[in-house]
Amino acid sequence: MLPTDLIDRAYRGDCTKEDAALLATAPPTELFRLADELRVEAVGDVVSYIPNRNINFTNRCIGTCRFCAFKDPDGYRLGISEILTKVDEAVSLGATEICIQGGLLPDMHLTNYCEILESVKSDFPAIHLHAYSPMEVWYAAGGGRGEGGGGSEDRDCAGAGVRDTLAALKKAGLDTMPGTAAEILVDDVRTKICPDKLNTAQWIEVVGAAHSLGIRTTATIMYGHIETVRDRIDHLFLIRNLQDETHGFTEFVPLSFMPYNNELGEGMLAGGNYGNTGIDDLRMHALARIVLHNRIPNIQASWVKLGKKLAQYALHCGANDLGGTLMEEKISKSAGSTSGEYMPPSEFDWIIENAGRIPVVRDTIYSH
Numbered sequence: 001m002l003p004t005d006l007i008d009r010a011y012r013g014d015c016t017k018e019d020a021a022l023l024a025t026a027p028p029t030e031l032f033r034l035a036d037e038l039r040v041e042a043v044g045d046v047v048s049y050i051p052n053r054n055i056n057f058t059n060r061c062i063g064t065c066r067f068c069a070f071k072d073p074d075g076y077r078l079g080i081s082e083i084l085t086k087v088d089e090a091v092s093l094g095a096t097e098i099c100i101q102g103g104l105l106p107d108m109h110l111t112n113y114c115e116i117l118e119s120v121k122s123d124f125p126a127i128h129l130h131a132y133s134p135m136e137v138w139y140a141a142g143g144g145r146g147e148g149g150g151g152s153e154d155r156d157c158a159g160a161g162v163r164d165t166l167a168a169l170k171k172a173g174l175d176t177m178p179g180t181a182a183e184i185l186v187d188d189v190r191t192k193i194c195p196d197k198l199n200t201a202q203w204i205e206v207v208g209a210a211h212s213l214g215i216r217t218t219a220t221i222m223y224g225h226i227e228t229v230r231d232r233i234d235h236l237f238l239i240r241n242l243q244d245e246t247h248g249f250t251e252f253v254p255l256s257f258m259p260y261n262n263e264l265g266e267g268m269l270a271g272g273n274y275g276n277t278g279i280d281d282l283r284m285h286a287l288a289r290i291v292l293h294n295r296i297p298n299i300q301a302s303w304v305k306l307g308k309k310l311a312q313y314a315l316h317c318g319a320n321d322l323g324g325t326l327m328e329e330k331i332s333k334s335a336g337s338t339s340g341e342y343m344p345p346s347e348f349d350w351i352i353e354n355a356g357r358i359p360v361v362r363d364t365i366y367s368h
């Protein structure tokens with residue numbers, strides 16, 4: 001049985017790191033029940049999803065992230081007309097959001113990032129542009145352009161640089177940003193898994209500046225590699241504290257680490273570690289619901305990462321959103337996901353109704 005004072009704090013949105021550590025080792029059914037009760041209090045029985053499309057404009061990248069299975073030195077780079085064709089296809093299928101991200105290219109500068117947004121908005125003014133990770137924004141601001149994709153010595157973007165970059169992107173049509181590139185927001189972990197990526201303080205700087213400019217973001221965690229339970233908890237509380245300051249996060253998305261086709265995962269597999277089990281995944285979603293209660297009402301279960309069946313069960317462990325229809329999903333697929341690249345709205349409805357919930361189509365910022 002979970003202590004009653006812990007449950008009281010959880011309902012108030014006041015649970016402590018010590019509470020979270022206890023919850024992380026609690027019997028799964030007790031953890032899931034508490035998360036499910038808090039989900040009911042936060043959002044009721046509605047489960048949402050969004051008709052959207054991912055467009056990865058390139059899979060080439062100078063980055064050195066050890067968990068990445070996406071980058072390909074012989075890969076592609078889409079031109080503006082190819083991007084517009086993909087947007088047109090998505091719009092004709094009812095997409096309301098286009099999510100644009102890509103690898104880091106030496107000849108990709110702020111003007112190029114802006115050009116993509118301006119071109120899409122010019123032809124499709126009603127589409128919501130959810131684009132560019134905090135790492136891409138940092139890169140567009142001039143950070144991470146040294147040998148190997150960066151290094152702390154060349155990543156010292158002044159705050160004004162990040163802010164001006166975000167303002168330019170917003171002017172070009174950026175509506176919201178994915179809160180990716182977060183991985184684990186603990187620098188001891190980041191230096192081991194993505195040493196050339198922006199560090200924790202820089203991620204906070206970019207996301208905090210975005211929020212201050214009215215650019216809302218998601219928040220993510222990539223879990224299930226070398227991080228400890230304490231690292232996951234520190235990450236959740238960092239997101240919680242930032243939300244208290246900015247109120248800019250729309251949702252929290254746990255991203256289960258996929259160990260295939262990447263250096264970090266290959267080391268794990270060689271040691272007999274196959275990554276997250278289903279119980280690990282459900283625990284992460286439940287813990288996020290409890291720690292973020294009264295701050296971030298939406299916890300997404302990614303059907304691409306979890307598979308459709310486990311994502312459905314996550315709806316009973318704190319999650320209330322199943323993400324997007326996607327149409328095109330390359331990043332998880334390259335790391336071993338077999339869940340597919342597109343799920344039609346009718347299948348979302350079927351999964352959600354068979355979980356005993358009420359399906360609803362949402363927009364990016366959960367305004368409906």
Ligand code: SF4
Nearest residue numbers: 061063064065068103
């Ligand atoms: S995770 Fe992103 S920045 Fe890192 S290597 Fe892969 S594509 Fe590049």
